[in-house]
Amino acid sequence: MKKQQRLIMRTVILLLLLAAVGYTIYANFFTEKARVTVGSTAPDFVLTDLNGKEHRLSDYRGKGVFLNFWGTWCKPCEKEMPYINAQYGTYKNEGVEVLAVNVGETKLSVQKFADRFGLTFPIMIDREDQVMNAYDVNQLPATFLIDKNGKVKKIITGTMTEEMVKQYMESIKP
Amino acid sequence: MEHVKCECGHVNPHGTAFCESCGKPLEEHSETKKQLLDMRYEGSARRSQTYNKTIIDKIWAFFSSVKVGVTLIVITLIASAIGTIFPQEMYLPPNVSPAEYYADQYGWLGKLYYQLGFNNLYGSWWYMLLIASIGVSLVICSLDRVIPLYRALKQQGVTRHPNFLRRQRLFSVSQVADMDGVLKRVKENLAERRYHIREENGNILAEKGRFSRWGPYVNHIGLIIFLIGAMLRFVPGMYVDEVMWIREGETKEIPGTHGKYFLKSEKFIFETYQKGKDNEVFNAAIDRVGNGMVAKNYQTNVVLYKRIGPVIAGEEPKLKKIKEYKIRVNEPLKYDHYALYQVDFKQNEPYKMAFQLMDKTSGKTFGTVDINLHNPEASYNLGHGYRVELLSYFPDFYFDEDGNPATKSKIPNNPAFVFKMFAPDKPKGEVSFVAIQQTIEPFGNNKYKMAFAGLETRNVSGLTVRRDFTLWILGLGGAVFMIGLIQGMYWNHRRIWVQRINGEVWLAAHTNKNWFGLKNEIRRILDGTGLAMPVDQADREKNAGQGGQAHGAAQ
Incomplete structure (x- = not known):
């Protein structure tokens, strides 16, 4: 009898300890410390693009959104921009929108960059870092794949090949 | 098998070294080896060592071992020390690849350091697992010892076996x-020295300071509370630690507040101790280091705003002024459990640059172009047919691998421009590349140039945003830790047994520490009673057994 009690006590204590340790490890490594996690609703934002048109993320419900954070000084961004541009040509007719958020550079530099690569998707400047903060972006490039319900499907940091861009756009097709 | 019954009638758990009640040694074979009893944990049976059947018992037994606990601590200690050899990843300069940085700076050792994951040691899963194991070991070790110890001290009888x-x-x-x-x-003397006295058949057990025995366990509880506090930092909302760089005149969202609070920097102030201006007592120190070399004050004058209405990132916020404050080192701005600390600064960051359109030969100027380095215009009209277009702008200029001008970041540390200058006599324009102390005319000799006409700079404050709801738990853990330490350190658990055996008076005494103090106390108690002062048998044993017999006394 007593022995059984002891076993139960030990099991309970070990489980409690395991739960505490497990939670800590889990919270630290398996949930992104970022505020935006895969499966969560992408934080809404409003930004104005280079042509003066206002874009509100929540207006794109029903469409897949390829949200890309970039900077002109970021060489990997420079590399993937033409890929995104090329695939955008195909996928914009299939309900995928590209929103390219520049991390607060001057309009001049951004416009020159867009002209140089002939970028056709909306490009907006996050002048006050508000959107960057909301998405907790601290490394460029960063891409958030948002599905038609406004949920984050995937977060990609680092440069993408054209094949990857294509696959990602395919994956958020509504 | 389960229980051992002593001749005094007391039933002891299996594995007990000597009877809980009368103290008769139960493991007779040990008598031949050692003269003195091992009094650790009152000879009680550590439960883990007796039942080892299920997997739960085995895990329990593993963590119950002090050897395992000490090993874990030593491994953690060594790992922590290695983590300080090279800088951790978070302290590397921004925009460098850690993989390359370690190899470049520290050679193959750095490369190995990176490959083994020491670059981010204190946040690595195995380091956290080590700390967690120490916590588990602490809990199980303590439970496994404090319960039998408590039991043994509660059960102890007055009359002991000879x-x-x-x-x-x-x-x-x-x-x-x-x-x-x-x-x-003897009894009166013991009572005078604040001993608790129990009597049975004319035998005496005098005891004091038992409370000291719980010290280590109280201490461990403190550590556990501390670890729980550290763990809670990972719970969302409990802990915020962000960095914020803000320029004079800028209004920015405070990171970590989910867009709720904004801050405006009015001014950054850096002051030094000046000879003549400051108190004379500082003169010697100022002379030694140099006038204006000793920092006196780092301060950012700020205005705190709260956003009104729903938070939508990117939207022009409606702000309500909350308060003005002068943030100084150790004098943070505190509001809504957030604290903003002055931690860093950057002086004289380029803000605006002015150029004059000038005829290179005559030196005649045709107007000034003022360029906001954070928001330059594409075109500047100077009138009378003179105009300057900004073709390209590089805030943090360098030449990339292909030899093209490029920028390292968006911060105007080293601004460079490509201008196209239009004049009535140059309707097609002339192109000029202008960087600091450098002008390149890519398409041959120009008639006009952009002459540098002034630079406006501003200061940048580096602030830390902190919100910590775990601090009081850490404080509580620390306080309990300290109480346990004091409890175990400054009190001794002393026991004196006085018994009548065969017409003689037998006296024995035990303490968990400070034998010297106990001996002095016994000397005072026995003074004038005619009882013999006890002999320290540990000394005798040491002298007698200098061969192979030597053994360490308990603890």
């Missing part, structure tokens, strides 16, 4: 005429 007394470190036998009188005197 073998128990004989094998205590302090022991004496006296023959006295008036036994009752002597014992009465």
Whole structure:
């Protein structure tokens, strides 16, 4: 009898300890410390693009959104921009929108960059870092794949090949 | 098998070294080896060592071992020390690849350091697992010892077996005429020295400071509370630690506040100690280091705003002023459990640059172009047919691998421009590349140039945003830790047994520490009673057994 009690006590204590340790490890490594996690609703934002048109993320419900954070000084961004541009040509007719958020550079530099690569998707400047903060972006490039319900499907940091861009756009097709 | 019954009638758990009640040694074979009893944990059976059947028991037994606990601590200690050899990843300069940085700076050692994951040691899963294991070991070790110890001290009888007394470190036998009188005197003396006295058949057990035995366990509880506090930092909302760089005149969202609070920097102030201006007592120190070399104050004058209405990132916020404050080192701006600390600064960051359109030969100027380095215009009209277009702008200019001008970041540390200058006599324009102290005319000699006409700079404040709801738990853990430490350190658990055996008075004593103090106390208690001062048998054993017999006394 007593022995059984002891076993139960030990099991309970070990489980409690395991739960505490497990939670800590889990919270630290398996949930992104970022505020935006895969499966969560992408934080809404409003930004104005280079042509003066206002874009509100929540207006794109029903469409897949390829949200890309970039900077002109970021060489990997420079590399993937033409890929995104090329695939955008195909996928914009299939309900995928590209929103390219520049991390607060001057309009001049951004416009020159867009002209140089002939970028056709909306490009907006996050002048006050508000959107960057909301998405907790601290490394460029960063891409958030948002599905038609406004949920984050995937977060990609680092440069993408054209094949990857294509696959990602395919994956958020509504 | 389960229980061992002593001749005094007390039933002991299996594995007990000597009877909980009368103290008769139960493991007889040990008698031949050692003269003195091992009094650790009152000879109680550590449960983990007796039942080892299921996997739960095995895990329990593993963590119950002090050897395992100490090993874990030593491994953690070594790992922590290695983590300080090279800088951790978070302290590397921004925009460098850690993989390359370690290899470049520290050679193959750095490369190995990176490959083994020491670059981010204190946040790595295995380091956290080590700390967690120490926590588990702490809980199980303590539970496994404190319960039997408590039981043994509660169960202890007054009358002890002669073998128990004989094998205590302090022991004496006296023959006295008036036994009752002597014992009465001894009892009075013990009471005077604040001993708790229990009596049974004329035998005495005097005890004090048992409370000290719980010290280590209280201490461990403190550590556990501390670890729980550290763990809670990972719970969302409990802990915020962000960096914020803000320029003079800028209004920015405070990171970590989810867009709720904004801050405006009015001014950054850096002051030094000046000879003549400051108190004379500082003169010697100022002379030694140099005038204006000793920092006196780092300060950011700020205005705190709260956003009104729903938070939508990117939207022009409606702000309500909350308060103005002067943030100084150690004088943070505190609001809504957030604290903003002054931690860093950057002086004289380029803000605006002015150029004059100038005829290179005559030196005649045709107007000034003022360029906001954070928001330059594409075109500047100077009138009378003179115009300057900004073709390209590089805030943090360098030449990339292909030899093209490029920028390292968006911060105007080293601005460079490509201008196209239009004049009535140059309707197609002339192109000029202008960087600091450098002008390149890519399409041959120009008639006009952009002459540098001034630079406006501003200061940048580096602030830390902190919100910490775990601090009081850490404080509580620390306080309990300290209480346990004091409890175990400054009190001693002392026991004195006085028994009548075969017409003699046997006296034995035990303490968990400070034997010297116990001996002094016994000397005072026995003074004038005629009882013999106990002999320290540990000394005798040491002298006698200098061959192979030497063994460490308990602890």
